[in-house]
Amino acid sequence: MTHSNKKINRLTATNEDTLGPYYPISLCDNDNMDMTKIRSGVVNEATGEKIIIKGCVKDKNGNHAHGCLLEFWQPNANGIYRIPETEADDKIDPWFTGYARHRTSDGNFKLITIKPGVDDEQKTPRAPCITLTIFSDGITRVVTQLFFDGDPHNDTDPLLQSIPKELRERLMLKALTRADDGTVIYNIEIKMAGENETPFFDDILS
């Protein structure tokens, strides 16, 4: 296939569709919302500052969006995403995948993880952030990224800086409280539609 006819030969993508209300809950049985422990019953844990993120997903009317399937994705404490290309990288943490998935029955979620780091070797380093994908009834997949309020890297993050200032605030994880063991608890409210709508991104046309 030559470069010039690549486009012509491309297959039409299958349409994404709504998750519907009946995604089998049992298919989530192996899902894990504690990124610091990828394997139970062993002493090994992810390296980095352990944090807790408590959030909720709300609809246009401010009601909790029940039955959403949430996917979280983030780099490790060194700022490296674990993908096939980086699997053998020195900066990969073997006890961290950066992936978590959860079906929320009531719209709330709690993620235990480590604070993502910054990869300074990148030409345009990304601020610490967590990618959130939402699958839900009534919509096709939507994606966004969550940032840490007050982090100095936010001022130069290419994604954050690409959206209007007043919208950046809506992507901020805010540290409000601590757990009994001192772990910082961050909060976020995701608003799917309407007033104070969370900014979402187009990962198909981008």
Place this chain on the structure above:
Amino acid sequence: MSKYGRTLQIGPTDLTSEKRTPRQPLHLIPEEARASFVPFAPYNFNALPSEADMTRLAPGRPRADGEPIKITGRVTDQYGRPIRKSMIEVWNANKYGRYTHIEDFSGLRLDPNFLGIGRMITDDDGNYEFWTIRPGEYLAFPDISRWRPKHIHFSIRGGASRLITQMYFKDDPHNDTDPMRILMGDNFDANIGKEYEIEGDEFDCGYQFDIVIGGKNPTFFEDI
């Protein structure tokens, strides 16, 4: 400055869509940030061969009510390259339009021999196959008489390939009024299973449903 991509459309007559569809246009992702939007889900799953036979609860158990059908297909990217060793999860209503899901409050008839949940892994060429019962249509919202046409839900996961979609049946009278189908427009054909004959009486017929995972996001290819 902000650049905009698609504006998601609200499915007509779909109440949940009205409540959950973002109203603002989606923001384009700057090149430097694009790769960070492609999760790589670790493979931590396996499927038993019996999980691909949804027509019975377990090998040797009685067949569920309704017409057994076979669904076959191939999962590829837009260049036709196979998506190998991906987990396909499928779920569909029984013959009477009822899910076994704990939040299906329709009151429609349950079938003691039908679970409606299946799983399988694509082979080295991206192929998959499973057996199920032709699902019944059901009223999604009884208060506005909105029917869902017959359909089978699909989720593809593992690696970077993530797609949630549905396979529909040609000529279902409810297709034309289905909100998500209306949003798909002419592309709807891509989501219709192509019927083919199967000899013998084990299956009513087969359906070929090839799945193409789209988008410009990179797909990670691994040698497994």
